[in-house]
Amino acid sequence: MKPDVPAAEDYREFLGLIEREGDLIRIKEPVDPRFEISAYARRSCDLKGPAFIFEQVAGYPNWRVVAGGYGVLRRLLRALGCDQKEAIERYREAIGKPVAPAQVSGAAPHQAIRWEGADVDLARLPITTHSELDAAPYITAGVEVVKDARSEIQHLGIHRMQVKGPRRLGFWGANQRRITRTLLANEERGVETEIAVVLGGPPAFTIAATARVSHQIDKTGIAGALLGRPLEVYRCLTIDVDVPVAEVVLEGVLLSGVREEEGPFGEFTGCYSGTRTAPVMEVRAITTRQNPLFQDALTGVPMTEDQTLMWLPRTVAIAEDARRVHPEIVAVNWAVADGGVYQAVIALRKRLETEVWSVISHVLSGNSLVKYCVVVDEDIDVFDPQQVAWAINTRAQPHRDVHIFPTMIGAPLDPSASLPNQTSKLGIDATIPLGEERWRYERIRVPGADRVKW
Numbered sequence: 001m002k003p004d005v006p007a008a009e010d011y012r013e014f015l016g017l018i019e020r021e022g023d024l025i026r027i028k029e030p031v032d033p034r035f036e037i038s039a040y041a042r043r044s045c046d047l048k049g050p051a052f053i054f055e056q057v058a059g060y061p062n063w064r065v066v067a068g069g070y071g072v073l074r075r076l077l078r079a080l081g082c083d084q085k086e087a088i089e090r091y092r093e094a095i096g097k098p099v100a101p102a103q104v105s106g107a108a109p110h111q112a113i114r115w116e117g118a119d120v121d122l123a124r125l126p127i128t129t130h131s132e133l134d135a136a137p138y139i140t141a142g143v144e145v146v147k148d149a150r151s152e153i154q155h156l157g158i159h160r161m162q163v164k165g166p167r168r169l170g171f172w173g174a175n176q177r178r179i180t181r182t183l184l185a186n187e188e189r190g191v192e193t194e195i196a197v198v199l200g201g202p203p204a205f206t207i208a209a210t211a212r213v214s215h216q217i218d219k220t221g222i223a224g225a226l227l228g229r230p231l232e233v234y235r236c237l238t239i240d241v242d243v244p245v246a247e248v249v250l251e252g253v254l255l256s257g258v259r260e261e262e263g264p265f266g267e268f269t270g271c272y273s274g275t276r277t278a279p280v281m282e283v284r285a286i287t288t289r290q291n292p293l294f295q296d297a298l299t300g301v302p303m304t305e306d307q308t309l310m311w312l313p314r315t316v317a318i319a320e321d322a323r324r325v326h327p328e329i330v331a332v333n334w335a336v337a338d339g340g341v342y343q344a345v346i347a348l349r350k351r352l353e354t355e356v357w358s359v360i361s362h363v364l365s366g367n368s369l370v371k372y373c374v375v376v377d378e379d380i381d382v383f384d385p386q387q388v389a390w391a392i393n394t395r396a397q398p399h400r401d402v403h404i405f406p407t408m409i410g411a412p413l414d415p416s417a418s419l420p421n422q423t424s425k426l427g428i429d430a431t432i433p434l435g436e437e438r439w440r441y442e443r444i445r446v447p448g449a450d451r452v453k454w
């Protein structure tokens with residue numbers, strides 16, 4: 001697939017693009033990596049404001065820190081060079097037709113500065129502390145890469161990493177994650193799990209890392225398909241893992257058989273996770289570009305980078321799954337844009353009155369991260385929260401059109417759930433009943449309102 005508007009090739013090109021458009025601001029005053037950088041990111045996420053480059057980070061004269069890069073959806077879309085609807089289409093095509101990466105020999109630009117062995121010290125990096133009760137500074141924007149020794153497939157994911165010592169990081173990965181599964185399989189076979197943490201990689205690589213696809217697919221190929229050409233990758237210095245051009249790469253191993261306390265950490269739900277038992281990475285090398293940029297990401301009360309980066313894979317996964325059974329579905333949005341963590345909006349060209357409930361029950365039972373599902377008619381834009389709210393208010397009668405479903409598999413981190421990973425669910429049919437006079441439900445339009453400019 002060749003995109004019409006090219007996606008940003010690498011992280012610096014992406015930052016240059018958004019800076020030229022006034023969507024990235026340089027902060028020249030000194031800032032503290034403990035809370036202060038996140039405070040800027042928090043406020044900017046709330047106001048749908050810009051990304052930042054912090055040019056003076058207290059204690060780190062050789063570093064600049066980037067925060068809020070993907071803090072609003074428009075910047076994620078800018079990185080891809082398209083709008084929401086097209087992004088969904090491109091992503092859907094990309095996961096169906098990955099483009100294998102191209103290996104480049106020689107040193108990578110991010111191997112200009114190298115620390116190995118005893119020189120490795122995480123205190124050299126401007127790792128930030130994000131939320132009030134976080135246990136420690138966390139690396140939050142890294143794409144972790146491991147290789148499955150049996151299949152040779154590289155596995156990608158974004159996982160938070162807690163600083164525990166000069167060469168020690170806690171790794172949090174839910175049980176179903178491919179990196180967790182690779183670690184478990186390697187532990188069973190007595191094989192070491194090499195791991196790279198990539199910060200400031202090409203936007204397509206970061207976006208591809210969150211894909212929800214079969215574990216047989218190498219997500220590096222999804223990045224290539226998003227770019228429209230093979231992603232160039234370089235061999236790491238000390239491990240048998242390939243990574244694209246980045247700002248910083250940490251190399252090391254996930255220690256076999258080692259589990260330690262991790263957390264608490266301010267999670268994507270907007271609440272804290274407690275402490276857990278989690279694997280540990282031993283860092284054996286750190287490489288960086290000249291004048292490196294340290295990429296940070298905020299997780300917390302929606303919307304943050306967590307939701308924007310998860311929006312495409314979740315939306316496409318819900319849509320692909322539901323469309324297999326219900327081809328009348330016109331559009332799907334995992335509607336995090338309006339602050340929800342667990343809600344989906346589906347536009348349907350309804351043929352049968354009860355079809356809505358087949359769709360709702362399918363989406364609710366098939367997606368652990370959907371707790372609320374709203375179905376609207378195709379004249380409602382699922383990406384516009386005001387239109388969706390309007391449809392609920394004018395097209396649904398609560399006694400007839402709202403149903404509560406019994407407890408089923410639900411979101412792992414929902415603090416209101418009384419059983420782990422299980423929640424009750426709710427569906428709303430906000431479609432016009434078939435057979436009714438449609439003009440009574442039509443949205444009023446003012447001719448020309450979409451054309452005037454001032």
Ligand SMILES: Cc1cc2nc3c(=O)[nH]c(=O)nc-3n(C[C@H](O)[C@H](O)[C@H](O)COP(=O)(O)O)c2cc1C
Pocket residue numbers: 140141156157158159160172173174176177178179209210211212213297299305306307309310
């Ligand atoms: C900013 C950000 C942080 C994330 N942190 C974690 C994490 O700490 N642990 C985790 O299991 N998933 C985390 N995720 C979600 C995974 O990266 C995501 O689900 C990815 O698809 C994992 O791939 P897999 O399910 O194919 O293994 C995070 C996502 C984002 C965007």
